[in-house]
Amino acid sequence: MEVDSPPPQPLSRWERGVWARADRWSLLVVGAALLLALPVLTVFVTALQPAGAVWRHLAATVLADYVRDSVLLMLGVGAGALLIGVPAAWLTSIHEFPGRRLFEWALLLPMAIPAYIIAYTYTGLLDFAGPVQATLREWFHWTRQDYWFPEIRSLPGAVAMLALVLYPYVYLLARAAFLDQSVAVLEVSRTLGAGPWRRFYAVSLPMARPALIAGVSLVQMEALADYGTVQYFGVGTFTTGIFRVWYGMNDSAAAAQLAALLLLFVFALLVFERLSRRRARFHHTGNRQYRPARLSFGGPWGWLATVACLIPLLFGFLIPAGQLTVWALRTAPRVVDGHFLQLLANSLLLALGAASLILLLALLLGYGQRLRPQPLVRVAVRSAGLGYAVPGTVIAIGVMLPFAAIDHSVDGWAREWLGVSTGLLLSGTLTALLFAYCARFLPVALHSVEAGLSRVRPSMDDAARSLGSTPRGMLWRVHIPMLRGSLLTALLLVFVDVLKELPATLILRPFNFNTLAVRTYELASDERLADSASFALAVVLAGIGPVILLSRAIGRSRPGYDAVP
Amino acid sequence: MSSLFKSRILSAVFFLLSGLLATSVLAGGEVNIYSARKEDLIKPLLDDFSKQTGIAVNLVTGKEEALLQRLQSEGANTPADVLLTSDAGRLSAAQKAGVLQAVKSETLTAHIPASYRDPAGYWYGLSVRARPVIYAKDRVKPGDLSTYEALADPKWKGRVCVRSSDSVYNQSLVAGMMSHHGEAKTEAWAKGLVANFARPPKGGDRDQIKAVAAGECDVTLANTYYLGGMADSQDEADKQAAAQVAVFWPDAKSTGVHVNVSGAGVTAHARNRDNAVKLLEFLTGDSAQRWYAETNNEYPVNPAIPPSATLKSWGEFKADTLNVAKLGELNAAAVRVMDRAGWK
Numbered sequence: 001m002e003v004d005s006p007p008p009q010p011l012s013r014w015e016r017g018v019w020a021r022a023d024r025w026s027l028l029v030v031g032a033a034l035l036l037a038l039p040v041l042t043v044f045v046t047a048l049q050p051a052g053a054v055w056r057h058l059a060a061t062v063l064a065d066y067v068r069d070s071v072l073l074m075l076g077v078g079a080g081a082l083l084i085g086v087p088a089a090w091l092t093s094i095h096e097f098p099g100r101r102l103f104e105w106a107l108l109l110p111m112a113i114p115a116y117i118i119a120y121t122y123t124g125l126l127d128f129a130g131p132v133q134a135t136l137r138e139w140f141h142w143t144r145q146d147y148w149f150p151e152i153r154s155l156p157g158a159v160a161m162l163a164l165v166l167y168p169y170v171y172l173l174a175r176a177a178f179l180d181q182s183v184a185v186l187e188v189s190r191t192l193g194a195g196p197w198r199r200f201y202a203v204s205l206p207m208a209r210p211a212l213i214a215g216v217s218l219v220q221m222e223a224l225a226d227y228g229t230v231q232y233f234g235v236g237t238f239t240t241g242i243f244r245v246w247y248g249m250n251d252s253a254a255a256a257q258l259a260a261l262l263l264l265f266v267f268a269l270l271v272f273e274r275l276s277r278r279r280a281r282f283h284h285t286g287n288r289q290y291r292p293a294r295l296s297f298g299g300p301w302g303w304l305a306t307v308a309c310l311i312p313l314l315f316g317f318l319i320p321a322g323q324l325t326v327w328a329l330r331t332a333p334r335v336v337d338g339h340f341l342q343l344l345a346n347s348l349l350l351a352l353g354a355a356s357l358i359l360l361l362a363l364l365l366g367y368g369q370r371l372r373p374q375p376l377v378r379v380a381v382r383s384a385g386l387g388y389a390v391p392g393t394v395i396a397i398g399v400m401l402p403f404a405a406i407d408h409s410v411d412g413w414a415r416e417w418l419g420v421s422t423g424l425l426l427s428g429t430l431t432a433l434l435f436a437y438c439a440r441f442l443p444v445a446l447h448s449v450e451a452g453l454s455r456v457r458p459s460m461d462d463a464a465r466s467l468g469s470t471p472r473g474m475l476w477r478v479h480i481p482m483l484r485g486s487l488l489t490a491l492l493l494v495f496v497d498v499l500k501e502l503p504a505t506l507i508l509r510p511f512n513f514n515t516l517a518v519r520t521y522e523l524a525s526d527e528r529l530a531d532s533a534s535f536a537l538a539v540v541l542a543g544i545g546p547v548i549l550l551s552r553a554i555g556r557s558r559p560g561y562d563a564v565p
Numbered sequence: 566m567s568s569l570f571k572s573r574i575l576s577a578v579f580f581l582l583s584g585l586l587a588t589s590v591l592a593g594g595e596v597n598i599y600s601a602r603k604e605d606l607i608k609p610l611l612d613d614f615s616k617q618t619g620i621a622v623n624l625v626t627g628k629e630e631a632l633l634q635r636l637q638s639e640g641a642n643t644p645a646d647v648l649l650t651s652d653a654g655r656l657s658a659a660q661k662a663g664v665l666q667a668v669k670s671e672t673l674t675a676h677i678p679a680s681y682r683d684p685a686g687y688w689y690g691l692s693v694r695a696r697p698v699i700y701a702k703d704r705v706k707p708g709d710l711s712t713y714e715a716l717a718d719p720k721w722k723g724r725v726c727v728r729s730s731d732s733v734y735n736q737s738l739v740a741g742m743m744s745h746h747g748e749a750k751t752e753a754w755a756k757g758l759v760a761n762f763a764r765p766p767k768g769g770d771r772d773q774i775k776a777v778a779a780g781e782c783d784v785t786l787a788n789t790y791y792l793g794g795m796a797d798s799q800d801e802a803d804k805q806a807a808a809q810v811a812v813f814w815p816d817a818k819s820t821g822v823h824v825n826v827s828g829a830g831v832t833a834h835a836r837n838r839d840n841a842v843k844l845l846e847f848l849t850g851d852s853a854q855r856w857y858a859e860t861n862n863e864y865p866v867n868p869a870i871p872p873s874a875t876l877k878s879w880g881e882f883k884a885d886t887l888n889v890a891k892l893g894e895l896n897a898a899a900v901r902v903m904d905r906a907g908w909k
Contacts, residue, residue, distance in 0.1 A: 057901050057904065058904075060905075061901075061904040061905055062904050123768065123772075127768075127772070127776075128776060128779050128780075128781040129772075129775040129776055129778065129779035129781065129806070134779070143780070144780055144781060151764075153767040153768060154765075231729070231731060232767070232768065232769075233767055234729050234765055234766050234767035234768075234909055236909060240731065243731070244731055244900065246630060247628075247629070247630050247733070248730075248731070248733075248736055248896065248897065248899075248900035249896075249897040249900050249901070250658055250896065250897050251897070252634075330799065330800075331799070334799075393628075393631060396631070397631070397634055400634065400635060400638050401638050404638035404639055404640070405638075407639075407642060408640060408642065411642060421642075423642050423644075424639060424642045424643075424644065427635075427638070427639055427642075428625075428635075428639070428644065506626075506627045506628065506631065507627055507628075507631040507632075507634075507635065509625060510625070511597060511623035511624060511625050511644070512623055512624060512625070513625075514604070518626075519604075522603040522604055522605065522626065523603075523605070525603070526603050526605070526606070527769045527770065527771040527772075527791060527794070528794070530800055
């Protein structure tokens with residue numbers, strides 16, 4: 001490992017202590033990152049096994065379609081999330097218009113709805129047999145051949161569904177960035193004659209770039225990893241391919257190779273993105289601690305802003321949640337029983353525990369990378385952040401295999417030396433599940449933490465260090481207070497993500513342990529959508545409380561919020 | 566801020582510890598199940614079993630392949646005594662992977678016909694599902710229908726809805742055809758069927774039935790219990806849709822209707838082997854078999870049990886007598902055939 005150029009004179013005791021500590025940071029970060037990358041590494045190792053003749057078959061038949069549909073899905077969902085998330089964030093963070101205070105948190109609500117649930121509800125409403133088309137046919141006496149109606153279960157349909165539930169990632173990170181931005185910069189650009197649009201695209205938008213990129217790459221990774229929606233819509237992506245090869249052709253090596261290919265693709269994209277903004281720096285250099293005045297929209301413009309914010313809320317939340325409520329009211333008496341509270345408690349505790357753990361890890365990795373920006377540290381942190389782009393099932397298997405190997409070696413050792421069997425210490429426990437969540441959702445928290453750190457001026461670090469602060473002291477006393485908004489954002493995102501998480505939970509959970517998401521899935525996948533609605537709605541409601549609380553906290557964390565004008 | 570964080574750290578640590586402590590349950594009067602059948606479709610039976618025998622049942626549900634992977638990676642230390650799946654092909658895959666053991670039980674052989682269990686006793690069928698043709702009553706005469714193969718006839722152009730070839734139900738159906746007619750003939754058939762699709766495959770079995778009822782297509786292939794579920798539903802729209810369609814049992818004069826089983830096997834390293842066998846015997850016994858029929862409209866494997874009223878209403882049929890293990894062997898080849906035929 002390379003350390004910055006050593007000082008010329010022999011080190012004093014104090015200095016030696018500092019160097020040792022600094023090295024400990026890199027070791028800690030690299031170690032933690034490698035541990036978290038374990039599932040992804042397992043995928044690569046599994047991919048090294050020889051696969052059957054599946055590849056030739058895939059190349060001759062479906063591979064080209066997988067690639068095309070995956071890329072289109074990724075681009076489409078990314079663009080959709082930007083188009084919805086950025087204007088919404090810009091409007092609610094800088095401007096004043098009717099309903100602004102409500103929209104601030106309400107625009108986050110769609111993220112509490114699992115993607116496959118929104119897909120099911122819209123299909124119920126919009127497909128040929130659904131109420132919308134049936135009503136049209138009745139009104140106009142049409143038959144099937146008489147009219148054209150957009151097909152919801154298609155690639156564009158999948159893009160729309162995923163964009164509607166994923167845009168909050170962009171919205172949240174963009175909003176945190178806009179709120180963090182120096183109002184002074186905006187004031188200066190105004191005094192220099194820039195109009196509102198110019199201030200938006202020439203000043204605010206470029207300054208928010210790390211946050212936007214972070215948001216979009218999260219959205220795109222989640223879109224690539226999605227299985228439920230694309231499978232239901234009959235869209236063949238890499239992810240459906242992985243499962244088809246694994247389940248249908250019983251070839252786990254080829255499935256791992258497809259997954260490895262997907263990982264390499266994402267890694268290349270991330271590296272490319274890093275290179276493209278290598279020289280740019282995004283921290284603020286000036287002070288701007290006074291209460292910002294919101295720019296007021298007058299009359300029709302204000303209402304236009306209201307409508308612009310209402311649209312994603314309507315389609316991403318009100319309609320699907322409304323449909324779920326209608327179903328739930330009908331089926332709840334039959335499906336909700338004494339286990340419901342246990343499910344709720346399991347879901348909430350798991351989500352809270354995982355979110356806290358992941359936030360700590362993200363902080364460790366993000367901050368460690370800032371302290372020690374060496375190539376090795378960076379690569380390690382990047383590879384720990386890949387897990388989000390592969391389906392949760394793949395990550396879960398990547399946890400299961402090494403954990404079982406550990407269990408077996410401990411067991412073998414104990415049998416030989418102590419004459420007792422320790423059985424499975426990790427496999428089939430909540431520890432394994434929590435670890436899988438960490439490996440999968442770390443990037444969500446990491447992106448947010450990194451975006452926040454990139455806005456903290458390095459001169460702050462210099463000042464703190466020159467005043468004698470240790471790296472750890474600086475983290476607690478300088479960075480964490482400054483990062484409060486970003487940290488809360490990270491916590492919220494992971495909390496909601498874990499709340500809805502299905503595949504890893506399904507595979508790794510212990511005996512007799514269920515969550516709301518598992519229950520929802522079991523009923524929905526048995527094509528009992530109406531019966532699953534109560535549980536889906538509970539996931540949404542459990543997510544809303546934290547969404548509102550944290551949104552308030554994020555708003556309060558705006559620089560200058562508490563300062564006297 | 567920092568005290569909040571410290572309490573979070575504590576809660577995280579607590580969580581890790583509680584995870585460590587809540588390790589897989591240890592032996593006693595119990596039996597541990599990995600089940601690919603959904604909790605709703607097995608738990609009530611397990612509760613009955615516990616009540617009758619005093620044996621505690623621990624359950625974890627999931628997808629077949631994942632559970633199989635879990636069994637394999639846990640090896641000799643696995644806590645699972647029983648693997649329960651909703652498809653015979655997956656059971657024979659589990660047998661090949663070496664995670665099941667053969668068990669002999671006179672009760673089981675008496676309860677289950679030979680085509681619904683493994684010859685060596687590695688696994689036993691628990692319930693039967695049939696995948697017949699379902700057609701729109703107002704647009705299709707039963708006389709127009711005959712076999713699965715006939716659905717590839719050009720007269721059905723634009724009139725067939727079928728779900729994706731990702732579905733194991735279709736993979737199993739095509740595997741069955743392959744074992745009867747060979748790969749080449751089956752592929753030609755699959756191409757013909759794809760040419761008759763009214764729309765690209767999407768949605769589940771219920772969606773296909775709804776599409777037939779709504780007039781988007783005229784015939785489909787679907788498992789009968791989905792139709793039964795719709796007919797028994799409290800949703801008026803589902804009920805109406807179910808009333809507009811009817812079941813046709815194809816291949817009555819030749820190979821018979823495609824059937825598959827949900828089934829279970831005792832794991833190779835089961836610690837509660839006797840309890841596991843008791844459970845299988847219970848699941849193929851009188852009350853459990855009736856439950857399958859009445860609650861989920863599946864056909865009993867046990868021929869001594871009369872089918873429920875809903876099942877009777879669809880009429881009698883001749884089931885394919887091919888051993889369901891064969892379907893698992895041909896599954897991968899079936900997927901490749903469907904890929905080549907352009908069946909999405």
